[in-house]
Amino acid sequence: MIKINNSGPIDRVLFYILVPAFLINLYLIFVWSPVEKVMGDVQKIFYFHVGSAWVAFLAFCVVGFYSVLTLIKPKMERFIYAGISAEIGVLFTTLALLTGMIWGRASWNTWWTWEPRLITTLILWFIYVAYLFVRKMEGSWEKIAKLSSVFGIIGVINVPIVFMATRWWNTKLHPVVFGEGKDQTGGGMEPEMLATMFFSIFTITVLYVFLLRKGAQIEKMREVIKKAKTNIINKIAS
Amino acid sequence: MKELETMLELKNVTKVLGNKLILRNISLSLGEGETLAVVGPNGAGKSTFFKCTVGLLQPSGGEIILDGEIIKKKSVAVKKKIGFLGHESFLYSNLTPFENLKFYGKLYKVSDLEHKSMNLLKEVGLYLFRDVPIRSFSRGMIQRLAIARVLLAEPNILMLDEPHTGLDQEAVALLNKIIKEKQKNGKSILIISHDFEQVHTLADRVAILKKGVIVDTIQLDGKMSLNEMKEWYDKVVMGG
């Protein structure tokens, strides 16, 4: 039996944090934080980029987490959370890719560079989509829950390896496992920029949590309706 | 009459698939040398019941005990005692009957494999075709080979899933002959079937599965006629 828990309070709190946070975030980004000297206004996209990329990876970790839980004990709720997290993840991965491309165009005059983080994000996007394809398979939800969880776990294992491999590839030097490679974001940031970046990450993370909860609620309602429908059909038929 | 040793026992077996409760609290036992047939209307959960007993599905609740051992996901050795004859033959079309038997024999760790498979092939009348890929075989021939496959491992219990469907008269006669022989040898047999006539000729006891519950069982012992059995079935299934 699926429970639709009307956990209104938590959602309401999230919502009341989210709205002002977003307004503050926009203020910080466009008014408060200084304009970057070399790149100018285009640099503002960086705040959205970092936030989206962070959520893209966070969402995938959540998929992995719920996949492990689903395998341990299959529950509809866990299955739903993994799926919704993947769907939101696709959205933010796409945003991270697009903003990254715009950034690249502005700073390196090319839409695409084979930069490790960018490649990893692109491959993450493909893994997400593949995961959603697995979930679209026909069969009982238990079977699909098992198969998609298995794929989710394998996918999560893969992501850090992709990052490592692309970084080694990119440096074309003797592989460095630890330590920074080419540095594009860290150095030379003013404290206001850093603060804005962290606030932006925070806001987008709250947005993610909010979307995840809402998405899961909608999905649960859908399940309840589906169940009611089959019940009615069975009654009419018999 | 001496008390039968229990070969297969189901204790409060429940199975939930998706959001549906397919099997509820099924308790059944099958004695050594006994033949039990499970019948029931479509959608009663017969195939789920069967999959649970052969260990393909893990019951959501309760336990299945075979020859004193609980069937679990990891219990590999118990499965050796089960002879599972399914809808499909489980045979590889590119391989010959002999190769098919040898493959399964190795997996079931059958000793003296070549000799036994040759004897079985003679028994089911496929000895002449032992080196022909089974792709060209008729359905009846394939089913005969499937029977040989099941018997190869000398199982303690035979589990037959609608074994008579799609068989010609000759194959039905052969199957019944083999089943009766195994009954004489004291093997336990579980049959799931639609075919009342065959159930009547083979089974000692019949259980009706309806909406995931065993609603009634009846002892046949050769005293009840086919019509009486059918009447009983109709009454149980229609009523309530």
Place this chain on the structure above:
Amino acid sequence: MITILTDALTIAAKDLRNEFKTKQTFSMMAIFAVLVILVFSFAFDPTNNAVKAVIPGLVWVITIFAGILGLNRSFTSELENDCLTGLRSGPIDATSIYLGKVLANFTIVTLVQIISIPVLFILFNYRFTGSYFWFILILFAGTLGFIIVGTFLSALSANAKNSEMLLPVLLLPLLSPLMIAAVQAMRAALENENLENAVSWLQLMSAYDLLFFAACLLLFEFIMEGS
């Protein structure tokens, strides 16, 4: 433990026998691999000297493209007569099914490579100057990783109706780190320069192989459970 291995060998032997009775999958794979080489020789002019640079990549492209054809059949062929149920209901551990399939697939893909890689070198007029030892070692590690993940995902996608389309979509993103490493290592080995580089890429490949082998072995029974 030993029974798992012997069962795996039995299953692999059965698969190979089943395959080499008709040689259908194998010959299709070999012909497809050669066709891919042909298409690539149209795409890059083989007489051009710069084309040597794409050889390491091509070795892997033909392996993966032809390999996917075979992997597609690996588990869907078990669905005929519902043989997979026969295996699952038998007294064998699910991991031995996986191991057996990995062995069989690896053998078939290696045989395809034995045919297709010389053809690639001949058609592209490539003179092999590198070290055979490293070349074969890298080929082995890369192909093994490909088969480990590929066999696993082949079992997973066999549950879908459109399994032939699903498999590449699932497999290629997961293979990307392995392929980066394999191509780089192969380049270093073929150009016979900086073997140190090849060794570190080979280390990454071995790590990938081991990690995914362990994960697939652990998770395989969940795929086989079904419901």
